[in-house]
Amino acid sequence: MLPSVVHLARPVSIRLAFMRPLAHFRPHMDPDPSRPVERAIRTKLTNALKPDHLEVLNESHMHAVPPGSESHFRVLVVSSQFEGLPLIQRHRMVNETLKDELSCRIHALAIQAKTPAQWGSNPTLAKSPPCMGGSKGDHTVDQKLKTGQE
Amino acid sequence: MNNLIRATARCLRSGTAVYMPRQADGRLWSASGRRFLCSDVQKDLGEIVKKDKVVVFMKGTRAQPMCGFSNAVVQILRMHGVDDYADYNVLEDQDLRQGVKDFSNWPTIPQVYFNGEFVGGCDILLQMHQNGDLVEELKKLGIHSALLSAEKESK
Numbered sequence: 001m002l003p004s005v006v007h008l009a010r011p012v013s014i015r016l017a018f019m020r021p022l023a024h025f026r027p028h029m030d031p032d033p034s035r036p037v038e039r040a041i042r043t044k045l046t047n048a049l050k051p052d053h054l055e056v057l058n059e060s061h062m063h064a065v066p067p068g069s070e071s072h073f074r075v076l077v078v079s080s081q082f083e084g085l086p087l088i089q090r091h092r093m094v095n096e097t098l099k100d101e102l103s104c105r106i107h108a109l110a111i112q113a114k115t116p117a118q119w120g121s122n123p124t125l126a127k128s129p130p131c132m133g134g135s136k137g138d139h140t141v142d143q144k145l146k147t148g149q150e
Numbered sequence: 151m152n153n154l155i156r157a158t159a160r161c162l163r164s165g166t167a168v169y170m171p172r173q174a175d176g177r178l179w180s181a182s183g184r185r186f187l188c189s190d191v192q193k194d195l196g197e198i199v200k201k202d203k204v205v206v207f208m209k210g211t212r213a214q215p216m217c218g219f220s221n222a223v224v225q226i227l228r229m230h231g232v233d234d235y236a237d238y239n240v241l242e243d244q245d246l247r248q249g250v251k252d253f254s255n256w257p258t259i260p261q262v263y264f265n266g267e268f269v270g271g272c273d274i275l276l277q278m279h280q281n282g283d284l285v286e287e288l289k290k291l292g293i294h295s296a297l298l299s300a301e302k303e304s305k
Contacts (some may be wrong), residue, residue, distance in 0.1 A: 087274045095257055102257040108219065109258060111273050126276070129218035134209045134241070 037070035053078035064136035074110040078119040174268040191249040200266035204235035219272040231296025
């Protein structure tokens with residue numbers, strides 16, 4: 001039984017908490033065959049956005065979901081297709097590419113969408129904030145997790 | 151306001167599309183989508199996002215966020231001294247939760263609106279905060295960021 005957590009709005013050191021240098025970056029890591037959602041994300045983003053660099057991180061273990069879940073992801077996409085586009089449009093392109101996964105499987109998707117020049121000048125992967133337990137007991141998360149089990 | 155949304159959703163579950171509202175990204179709303187949507191929830195959202203300069207749809211409340219990403223939005227706004235904004239807890243109302251995703255055509259929560267215009271989620275707000283765009287956007291809303299005052303004092 002997890003101890004009850006008091007959810008208080010707590011200050012976060014935004015700059016320190018959210019940036020980390022990229023230690024071992026492998027742009028095209030082989031997907032784990034037992035992780036179908038991760039594989040689908042990689043394939044779809046690669047085909048649609050022809051990225052120079054792509055990182056797909058399963059962050060489900062950081063959240064209140066069972067081990068081995070594929071519900072929470074972070075993606076870093078570096079593509080020349082983002083040139084001249086505002087952030088919101090870039091994110092919409094990623095969302096559109098992954099709309100099936102977002103409707104049925106993925107509960108949270110953190111996105112970094114950079115042009116090659118932006119990536120070159122600042123090759124850092126942002127870090128997701130600490131979970132505050134919202135997924136626990138959330139029936140929409142449960143539904144998405146069940147979809148994966150079927 | 152949450153009571154209004156809940157009451158509206160309850161009354162209008164069987165509502166039919168009497169007009170075609172526009173979604174947040176300008177697309178004409180189509181009622182022939184994959185699921186039936188209450189057009190009046192969409193209409194209410196159209197009014198809700200314009201009622202306040204800054205509107206946040208989040209998990210939990212600004213006093214007690216229930217999600218790390220929603221909390222990040224709350225903390226960024228707090229850092230900029232934005233106290234006067236409307237926060238709507240989507241965990242309290244599943245119609246609102248799905249409705250706002252459809253209205254914004256955005257699959258995740260939190261969602262931030264400035265002057266009725268969809269800005270983005272946590273990632274976008276964070277990047278705007280880091281690159282200075284947030285200070286500029288707040289200025290356009292007539293909101294003086296606290297970070298500007300802090301920067302001035304340090305000089």
